[in-house]
Amino acid sequence: MFNENAEVILEANHITRKFPAAGGKTLLANNDISLKLYKGKTLGLVGESGCGKSTFMRFLVMLDKPTEGEILFQGKDLTKLKGEELRQFRRHIQMVFQDPANSFNPKLRIRDIVCEPLMNFGLITKEEKDAKCRELLEMVELPGDFADRYPHNMSGGQRQRVAIARALALHPEILILDEATSALDVSVQKTVIDLVTKLQREKGITIGFICHDIALVASCAHQVAVMYLGNLVEVLPGDELHTRAVHPYTKALMGSIFDINMDFSKPIESIDSEAPSPLDVPAGCPFANRCDSCMEICKTERPVMTDYAPDHQVACHLFKNSSL
Amino acid sequence: MLKFNNVTISYGNNPTVKDFSLHVEQGQVVSLVGESGSGKTTVIRAALGLLPGGGKVTDGDILYNGKSVLTLSDAQWRKMRGTEISMIFQDSGAMMNPTKKVGDVFVEYLQTHEKISKKDAWNKGIMMLEKMRLPSGDNIMRSYPFQLSGGMRQRVGIAMGMTYSPKLLLADEPTSALDVTTQAQIVRQMMALRDVYGTSIIVVTHNLGVAAYMSDYIVVMKHGVIEDQGDRDHILHHSENEYTRKLLEAVPSLGGERYV
Ligand SMILES: Nc1ncnc2c1ncn2[C@@H]1O[C@H](COP(=O)(O)OP(=O)(O)O)[C@@H](O)[C@H]1O
Ligand SMILES: Nc1ncnc2c1ncn2[C@@H]1O[C@H](COP(=O)(O)OP(=O)(O)O)[C@@H](O)[C@H]1O
Ligand code: SF4
Ligand SMILES: [Mg+2]
Ligand SMILES: [Mg+2]
Numbered sequence: 227m228f229n230e231n232a233e234v235i236l237e238a239n240h241i242t243r244k245f246p247a248a249g250g251k252t253l254l255a256n257n258d259i260s261l262k263l264y265k266g267k268t269l270g271l272v273g274e275s276g277c278g279k280s281t282f283m284r285f286l287v288m289l290d291k292p293t294e295g296e297i298l299f300q301g302k303d304l305t306k307l308k309g310e311e312l313r314q315f316r317r318h319i320q321m322v323f324q325d326p327a328n329s330f331n332p333k334l335r336i337r338d339i340v341c342e343p344l345m346n347f348g349l350i351t352k353e354e355k356d357a358k359c360r361e362l363l364e365m366v367e368l369p370g371d372f373a374d375r376y377p378h379n380m381s382g383g384q385r386q387r388v389a390i391a392r393a394l395a396l397h398p399e400i401l402i403l404d405e406a407t408s409a410l411d412v413s414v415q416k417t418v419i420d421l422v423t424k425l426q427r428e429k430g431i432t433i434g435f436i437c438h439d440i441a442l443v444a445s446c447a448h449q450v451a452v453m454y455l456g457n458l459v460e461v462l463p464g465d466e467l468h469t470r471a472v473h474p475y476t477k478a479l480m481g482s483i484f485d486i487n488m489d490f491s492k493p494i495e496s497i498d499s500e501a502p503s504p505l506d507v508p509a510g511c512p513f514a515n516r517c518d519s520c521m522e523i524c525k526t527e528r529p530v531m532t533d534y535a536p537d538h539q540v541a542c543h544l545f546k547n548s549s550l
Numbered sequence: 551m552l553k554f555n556n557v558t559i560s561y562g563n564n565p566t567v568k569d570f571s572l573h574v575e576q577g578q579v580v581s582l583v584g585e586s587g588s589g590k591t592t593v594i595r596a597a598l599g600l601l602p603g604g605g606k607v608t609d610g611d612i613l614y615n616g617k618s619v620l621t622l623s624d625a626q627w628r629k630m631r632g633t634e635i636s637m638i639f640q641d642s643g644a645m646m647n648p649t650k651k652v653g654d655v656f657v658e659y660l661q662t663h664e665k666i667s668k669k670d671a672w673n674k675g676i677m678m679l680e681k682m683r684l685p686s687g688d689n690i691m692r693s694y695p696f697q698l699s700g701g702m703r704q705r706v707g708i709a710m711g712m713t714y715s716p717k718l719l720l721a722d723e724p725t726s727a728l729d730v731t732t733q734a735q736i737v738r739q740m741m742a743l744r745d746v747y748g749t750s751i752i753v754v755t756h757n758l759g760v761a762a763y764m765s766d767y768i769v770v771m772k773h774g775v776i777e778d779q780g781d782r783d784h785i786l787h788h789s790e791n792e793y794t795r796k797l798l799e800a801v802p803s804l805g806g807e808r809y810v
Contacts, residue, residue: 469805
């Protein structure tokens with residue numbers, strides 16, 4: 227059990243986010259999501275594009291507020307914070323995005339980019355910037371001299387290291403990586419993941435890792451949460467994903483991976499139909515129209531997350547009466 | 551059927567792809583893998599006569615069924631593309647005129663390749679979409695590209711490219727912008743072309759899993775040159791090339807190495 231002695235650092239309860247859409251419709255981006263982050267552990271959030279992963283993580287870094295639900299962290303509900311208190315709380319939870327090129331001001335040198343959060347909080351003086359920047363760059367295994375460069379004079383992998391250095395400058399308890407390695411070549415991706423997991427071990431940082439690559443998530447998350455169409459469908463330990471996942475969608479995701487170690491004589495599995503629009507989420511199970519095991523009840527009643535095994539929850543009518 | 555003989559391709563005065571040689575047989579699937587900037591797109595575009603501005607084959611030759619394609623006129627290319635050789639890009643939707651309905655684009659495409667009435671072309675379009683397992687083809691024909699998902703646009707692109715059962719399909723990162731379940735659908739459809747029509751396929755992909763699944767033969771590129779090549783089994787299991795090994799080891803695998 228991965229969380230036997232792990233301490234809950236953040237708890238999201240019944241998070242729902244509705245976006246108003248054209249024609250008076252409502253887009254249900256997150257539907258009643260409850261998740262826990264454990265200190266020093268990684269929660270991997272996986273699912274196909276548009277399923278609501280970024281929407282959820284944005285609440286944790288306070289870039290958006292849910293329509294319903296609470297997020298408890300250090301005794302406060304993050305969704306209720308305002309003004310100076312909110313500003314101070316931002317220090318604790320930082321985020322790195324897919325393409326750092328877009329999140330950096332191209333006119334600033336790396337020194338100014340990396341030290342900006344520290345300057346904003348008045349934690350260092352102008353004179354201390356250079357030394358601090360070098361220290362942070364070395365932490366992410368970049369040469370200190372990169373402080374003088376501009377972002378466009380670096381490779382994608384180097385820019386992503388700079389983004390990590392900047393995010394860690396404030397010593398956050400939680401680091402959110404939103405597809406932070408998805409645009410990188412595989413060998414570069416591997417070096418960034420190696421770095422992040424090393425920093426996690428050294429500093430005990432809690433990580434929220436959004437990624438659409440279920441094999442990558444499985445390899446670097448202690449806990450994996452699978453989302454589909456705004457709903458959580460399964461949560462289980464990362465090292466059990468491959469052998470113990472039971473939700474038909476989780477299994478479909480795993481079945482459609484092209485793995486270099488797969489049996490090439492077997493045709494790849496794939497779900498032929500399209501996912502429904504998030505504007506028209508079906509009344510029952512969100513996966514009902516694509517599920518081979520769909521039953522009558524699935525079309526009318528939404529399955530809720532239920533304990534299935536230790537550290538393993540699933541939302542599927544097939545697994546209601548588990549042996550727990 | 552397609553031969554690259556010691557081809558060098560340059561942008562301006564910069565030789566970008568150097569001394570590239572490859573023979574693709576009828577019905578064979580070959581993949582070009584390698585990291586970004588290694589020259590994969592450049593190679594595949596050269597074979598279609600579609601190098602972007604400033605790009606030129608400066609040495610060697612590319613032969614299609616024994617004839618050099620380097621001297622083809624624009625008119626000859628137009629005839630070849632679509633009927634003999636077809637291409638799929640990363641986002642077929644982005645290639646479509648966003649102000650035109652998918653059906654109008656499809657009809658126009660058919661009418662450049664054959665004498666066909668608008669009505670017959672429309673119906674042929676629907677038939678092709680349904681062959682690509684796109685249900686309600688009529689609905690799709692009446693949609694604008696932005697109203698379709700990335701996966702559907704990609705299948706429309708493939709449907710168009712497949713109309714004349716080309717003998718050679720060139721696909722540049724055809725599934726890279728797609729979700730995994732959609733990627734699996736597209737790969738299955740490309741493989742069906744090979745199996746049903748004997749179409750040869752050259753696929754460019756940075757996804758080694760996709761390359762491994764699809765290909766008979768794999769070419770590993772690095773900095774514009776072929777670093778390693780061989781049949782699938784050789785590349786995956788027997789290659790002693792350090793770069794190939796490094797790429798393969800970096801691919802995450804379910805049940806494989808864990809970082810935590
Ligand atoms: N600010 C917004 N306004 C309206 N719709 C949004 C907004 N942000 C996200 N969405 C919609 O919410 C759904 C979930 O999006 P997102 O969380 O970005 O998905 P993911 O990160 O899993 O790809 C999508 O359908 C998206 O279009
Ligand atoms: N239109 C162009 N003009 C000049 N250089 C180019 C052009 N297109 C590509 N290149 C350069 O050629 C090299 C190979 O690019 P490309 O074939 O796109 O690689 P890949 O597809 O493997 O990522 C890169 O260094 C790239 O910068
Ligand atoms: S609840 Fe029903 S439709 Fe949904 S995943 Fe389970 S079996 Fe399939
Ligand atoms: Mg996202
Ligand atoms: Mg390319």
